[in-house]
Every structure is written in C-alpha cells, then in structure tokens.
Amino acid sequence: MARKTGSHSEITGPRIRAAAAQLFARHGYAAVSMRQIAAEVGVQAGALYLYTPDKQTLLFDLMRSHLEELLSAWAAEPVSADPVARLEEFCRFHIRFHLDRPDAVFIAYMELRNLEPENFAAIEALRKTYEDALETILKDGATRKQFTVPDTKLATMAVIAMLTGVNTWYREGGRLSRERIERIYWNMVRRSVGA
Template sequence: MARTFGSVGKETEKRVLKEALTLFAHHGYAAVSMRQIAGQCNIQAGALYNYFPTKQSILHGLMKTHMKDLLLALDAEPLLEQPKAALESFARFHIRYHIDKPEGVFVAYMELRNLEPEPYAEIMKLRQKYERFLRKILRDGQASGDFKIDDVPVTTMAIISMMTGVNTWFRYGGRLGIEEIEKIYVNLVLSVVGLEPVNVMPRLEETV
C-alpha cells in the first residue's frame, strides 16, 4: 500500500478530544497544558495544532459537542402529553444522561467561565434551550392543575440543580445502582411539584 487509507488524522482528533475531556474534568481547563494533552495521546504538543488552532478551541468544541448531544438525545425521547408522565420521563432522562457522561457534564458546567465571550454566549443559548424544555413541562402542569408550584422559573432551576448534583457524589460500585438512583430522583422531582411518589422504595440499610 502506497499510502495510508482510513484517515489516521480523524482518529487522532477523536483521541485528543477524549483525553482533553478527561484531563479538563479532573484538573480543570486552566490547570491542564497542551503538553499534558499531547502526552496522554502519545504525540508531541505541536501536532495538536493540526486539529485545533488554540487550546480554547478544544474546550469550546468539547462543550458544544456535549450540549448538542444532550439536546439531540432529549429530542429523541418520546414526547408525552400528560404533565406527570412528561416530568417523570424528563427526570429519568436527565439522571441517566448525567450519570452516563459525568466528564462532559462536569466540564460543560465548571468551565463556562473559561470560555471567551462569543463561545460563552453560544453555549449558554444551548443550556437555556434545555432549561426551557423543563420549564414548559412545569408550566403545563401548573396550568392543568396537576402540579403545585409556587414559582416556575425558580422551580425549574431548583430541579435541574438537584438532579445534576448526582454527579458530585455518584460512583459506580457504591451502595446504590443506577436504577435505584433513577427511582429515588424521580420521586424527589415529583414531590417537588406536589405529587405522590410513583411507588414505594425498599428500605435499605444506611449509615450516617
């Protein structure tokens, strides 16, 4: 074979994004150097610039991909009319997605302040689109009388904060599995809008 088929470059680019995501999630964007990223990819720092013009563009790319993927996955979910069913479905989706992609979630939230103004505005728009989805569910449920909500915008942020917080403590192999956590959070979210839990949980051994 005279030349390399199957672009090696695309493979490297994906590898760079993967390793950068892990490094940014663990140490923070500002604390990670281009040399470190290159080292994790087994290439030299200079080679990174074949794919990304600046370090900032790596961060921006990661955050944009994360938010776009999140919104695409949300779009792929079945759209439910009934407010309680819609809220339950959204809660399940959010918990599952956030447990599934902890590094992306972490970076997309923690590194907002390291984005330059234009990328920042773009990512914030995507975030707001996601928040609007929940806000609409809450507004519909409030209008239909299904939910008891004092203030829809605040409750929207509260629910998202509560659920996203799962990433700060969840680790695989702990006391609870994903299915159990999903159930617990769904009930927490339903409680927040004044609804009864969907089913009773088995009582588990706990320690303070």
Template sequence: MARTQGSRADITGPLIRQQALRLFARHGYAAVSMRKIAEAVGVQVGALYAYTADKQALLADLLTAHMEDLLATWQDQPDAPALLRLERMVRFHIAYSLDHSDAVFLSYMELRNLTPENHLKISVLRDRYEAALESVLRAGQAEGVMRIADTRLTTMALIAMLTGVTNWYRAGGRLDRQAVGDLYWGLARGTVGA
C-alpha cells in the same frame, strides 16, 4: 500541518478530545496545558494544532458537543401528560449525566473559562434544554397537577439537583441506577408539589 508519523486523523482527533475532556474534568481547564494533552495522546504538542486552533477552541468544542448531544438525545412527548413527561425527563437527565459525567462536570464547572463569544454560544444551547424542562412544568401547572410558585427557579433547581448526581454516584455503591432514578423522581415530584 503534517501529522505525526503513524497518526491517523480519524483516531487522533477524537483521542485529543477524549483526553482533553478527561484532563479538564480531573484537573481543571486552567491547570491543563496543551503539552499535557499532547503527552496523554502520545503526539508532539504541535500536532494538536492540526485539530484545534488552541485550548479555548478545544474547550468550546467539548462544551458545544456535549450540549448538542444532550439536546439531540432528549426526546420529549409534548402530547403526554405533564407528570409522565417530567418523570421521563428526570430519568433521562440522571442516566445521561451518569453516562457522560466528565462532560457534565465540564459543562457546569468550566463555563467561567470561556471567552464571552463562546460563553454566549453555550448559553444559547443551555437555554434550549432549560426551556424544555420549563415547558413541562408549565404544562403541569396548566393541567393542575403541579403547584409551582416560580417555574424558572424550579427549573434551575431541578436541573442543579439532577446534575448533582455526578458528584456522588459510584457504580457498585449502595444504590443502583434504577434506585437512584426512583429516588430522584420522588424528589422531583415533591419539588413540583405533585
């Protein structure tokens, strides 16, 4: 399929993903048509199909890219003490979430709109990230520095708490990012009984 005159694949493809992410995060996947994405990019709607099969494929691509980037960016230090590992993960998750708030929002709010095959693909990636945190918690239990009744539930609770920062944090508000990280670290320590 020919591209719109004046468009460039190295610019148009990323712009389509950027605008789709923004529109899905602001209005919801169901409310955004391919036509709205095309308008935001400045191309004819037919041009989108040179870059994606359909809206579902675009959503799956955005969620996959987010989870793959999250997993690639997180660097655990398995030989470090568990509390230090947990602190690093808490601060990482807060910073990453604030830097990628639209992708984080989409990753949690639009799973329901994925086909079963795409949902499974994203679930596998999410499970890997959750397992990374759960391994830190298990190490903390083994070291005797964390008191946790249920590691799986605590893992999910911590991730939900940390991800929630994207719902309320605003740059220039009462708390800066460092203060938010410090406070969330205190909350996480309390959650694991440390």
C-alpha cells in the same frame, strides 16, 4: 493516507478530544497544558494544532458537542402528553444521560468562566434551550392544575440543580443502583412540584 473525505486523521482527532476531556475534568482547563494533552495521546504538542486552532477552541468544542448531544438525545426521547409522565421521563433521562458522561458534565459546569465571551454566549444559549424544555413541562402541568409551582422559573432551576447534583456523589458500583436512584429522585421531584 487512506481517507474518504476531509482532512486530518479520523482517529487522532477524537483521541485528542478524549484526552483533553479527561484532563480538563480532572485538573481544570487552566491547569492542563497542551503538552500534557499531547503526552496522553502520544504525540508532540505541535501535532495538536493539526486538529484544533487553539486550546480555547478545544474546550469550546467539548462543551458544545456535549450540550448538542444532550439536546438531540432529549429530542429523541418518547413524548408523553401527560405532564406528570413527561416530568418523570425528564428526570430519569437527565440522571441517566449525566451519569453516563461525568467528565463532559463536569467540564460543562465548571469551565464556563474560561470561555471567551462569544463562546460563553453560545454555550449559555444551548443550556437555556435545555432548561426551557423542563420549564415547558412545568408550565403545562401548572396550567392543568397537576403541579403546584408558584414560580416555574425557580422550580426549573431547583429541579435541575437537584438532578445534576447526583453527579457530585455517584460512584460506579456504589450502594445504590441507577434504577433506584432514578426512582428516589423522581419521587422527590414529583412531590416537590406537588404532583
């Protein structure tokens, strides 16, 4: 085979992850069999084990890479000094990023209970890092009297829940453009924190 480094095909591996992501999102981790994933890729079930040690690791890798991508994408965003501008960036970034990856978002939120304890802890740590990014913005704004938030932890959870909720109803080609959705949600968030 023509490869430069490492083992395993560099084509089949991603195809397995894509098929697994789609099926897990659609039917749930527990309801999807390795044979179904293999059929979607066009191989026999045994071939999957050339690319993943087991089904659990397949799920964990999907969730971890999703959250790592989320964190590095946020880290790559431009940074404003003003908390209000920073909060707007966060809101728009969050909606944009999540609408672009509905399957991965769905899995990362719904399949936590199917993770073995150590995998669960690793995913929760990544999620907490992201939540902390928002809480830092809210704390800064509260310190500078630009926001009115009696409890930054609560406000953090409330804002993230509100923004992530877009994924539950948004459909491609729907009534509202993404830009309009971003603007409306940003305005609701802005007012909810008293800015």
